[in-house]
Amino acid sequence: MNKKLTRTLFAGMVLLATSAAWADTQVQYDKPDQFTDLPFDQSQRDSVLKDLTAHFEQLGKKLPAGQNLQINITDIDLAGREDPRLRGISDIRVMNGRVDWPRIRLHYVLEQNGKVISSADSSLSDMSYLSRINRYSSGDRLRYEKLMIDDWFTNTFGIDAQAKR
Template identity: 30%
Template structure:
C-alpha cells in the first residue's frame, strides 16, 4: 500500500514539475555557432556564453509567460556583440561597435493550453543596439539581453509575428 501511495505521489510531482516548466530551451550544435566563444583566448568560453544566455532566457520567460503558456526555443546560432581583442587576456572586454550587433538565430513555438499560437524561425538582432544600450551595463551579455528582452516583448507578450 505504501509503495503504491509513494508511486502515485512521485507521478504527481513529476507531472507538476512538467507543468511548471513553461520554457524548453535547446542549444542546437553550439560548437558550430558563429561567435559564442573566444577563439583568441580573450573572452568567454562557450560554456560561459551558453550559461549566460540560458539565465537570460529563463529570466525573461519567467517575467513574460502567463499561466497556461509554454515556449519552446531552439537556439540555432549565436553571434555575440562585438569582436574579441586578440591577446588581451581571458577577462578582456570585447570591442563593440555599431557594425558588430548581436545576432541570435532562433526557432520557437509559443503554446497556450497546448495549442501553438505562434511559431517561426528568425534572426533576432538590432543594428541600432548601441542607441538603446544602458550605460555602465555590467553583464558581459548586456547587449544580447537587450535584444532578447525586446524580442520577448514583441513576439511573446504582444504576439507580433516576425516581419518578412
C-alpha cells in the same frame, strides 16, 4: 505529530499541483561549436550559453500559466569582436558600432496546454546597440544581447519583458 505530517504532505501536494500550471521554458542550442561568434575559451563559451539560457527562462516566467516556450538557438553573434591580440585572463571584446552588432537566430514554439499556438523562425539583431539606453549594467557582458532578447520577447508575445512578475 501525525497532524503536522498530514499538513506538510498536503502543502507539498498543493505546491506540486500548482507548479504544473506554471509556464515552462526550455532552451536548446543547435551546434554551438559552429556559432558565428562566441568566446574562444570553452569555459567562457559555456558561461555565455548558461547566462543566455537563464535570461530566456526568466522571460518565460512572464508567460501566462499553462504556456510552455521551447527555443532552439541556431546561431549567435555577440556584440563586438574578440581581439586575439588582447587576450589574457579573460577575452576582451572590442565594440565599434559598425558591423559588430549582436545577432541571434532561433526557432520557437509556444504551446498552451499541449497545443501549439505560435511557432516561427526569428532573426534578432540590434544595429543601434551602442546608441540605445540599456537598463542592464555595464558590468553585464551580455547587456546588449539581453536588451535585444527583451525586445524580441515583447514584440513576439506582447508581454513587457521589463515588467516585474
